[in-house]
Amino acid sequence: MFEIRKKDSEIINIDQEEIDFQYELKETKDAVSIIIENSLTCEFSKNKATxxxxxGSIRTLGSYLKCLKLIKYQLEHNKLPFQSFEVGAKINNKKDFKNVSDDIKMYEELIEVCNKIGLRxxxxxxxxxxxxxxxxxIIDIFKHKKYQLLNIEDNxxxxxxxxxxLNLSNFIKIKVMFIDNEFVNFFDEKILSKIGGLVPKKTIIEATTEWDPNKWDEFYSKASIxxxxxxxELQxxxxxxxxxxxxxxxDEYHDISVDMTINIALDFLNYFDESSDIRFMELALDLIKRYLKKFPQDDLGKINLYIIRFKQFNNLSEEEQEDILExxxxxxNENRKDFCFACEVLLQNKLKARKLFSALDATSQTTIKDFPIYRLYDNLG
Structure with a gap:
């Protein structure tokens, strides 16, 4: 049986708009079948020219809108606008798409509103x-501001x-901030210029003078929102x-010298261990390297830098091992058994590490189990 299959993409100009379409083409002796954007299926008979x-059901808003625009073109021109293949035929079920122009406007409006709250x-x-x-x-709440529809605690x-x-459905949960009487995507770049985190400095003292917002940096350090x-939780x-x-x-939004920087890096590293998403390990590494540039003698920062190095290369250089010994x-000398444990793990001395871990009190053991160093320990041969 004669059959041709082809998967490809093509940029098409529809109403002076260039649109990139993904498609799968299947051609037999008598018919052509095209699946476009995994949403639109077109079946044409070669003999009847119909x-x-x-x-199909909505997969993504972007793909669905593309398909609506393609249907509109087909209805107007009795052909599909692809250059890589040619299909000219009338659609039998035109009445199913009599409102396609209105649907296009509706989905364009929906996409615009969704973009504002971070639903791409x-x-x-x-x-x-x-x-x-x-x-x-989505339209009622975020366009027409019918906020009474939200299930806000205690109203x-x-x-x-x-x-x-906000839980928009059983499957969609979003984080938004309420600014200037509207909801804004919590993960939008614009929000970084509107809202920031502040961490009290260690040297902060009680003051009897009035608060001067122009001198906030004398008392607080900036931190990522x-x-x-x-x-x-964010993910x-x-x-x-x-x-x-x-x-x-x-540096524009986060003071690398704040104490929480190392804990944040460890949180990213923990998430990398769970998800294997390399982006989070790279972000943890960037934070720790910048922190150590500010505090080059910080042993906790060094230990966590070497944890990442070990994860990256499965071993440490002689120079790094010598630093760990120091x-x-x-x-x-300071009786820091938790640091000693971490060093022995990095040096791959599992027996010594086990003895040190056993010497820790129950609270310290529980705490360490939540950190990346314990997973390294657990994986030692």
């Missing part, structure tokens, strides 16, 4: 999503600069944006 179009047009929806209810709710008044976790939540938001989280830890010596 065909049927079926628009390439987000893949769950197949069991209740689309009419979801989309109506309290929405507070400016407050972070809200995302530093107050674990990355695991669960549908509108999570890694690049913006990464940007928030640059850290170990200082830790022994």
């Amino acid at each position: 065909g049927k179009v079926n628009l 047009d390439n987000y893949i929806f769950n197949e069991e999503e209740n689309f009419p209810s979801l989309f109506k709710g 309290r008044k929405l507070e400016n600069a407050m972070l809200y976790n 995302y530093s107050s939540e674990s990355i695991k 669960q938001a549908t509108n999570f944006n890694f690049e913006n989280v990464k940007l928030s830890f640059t 850290i170990l010596e200082r830790a022994e």
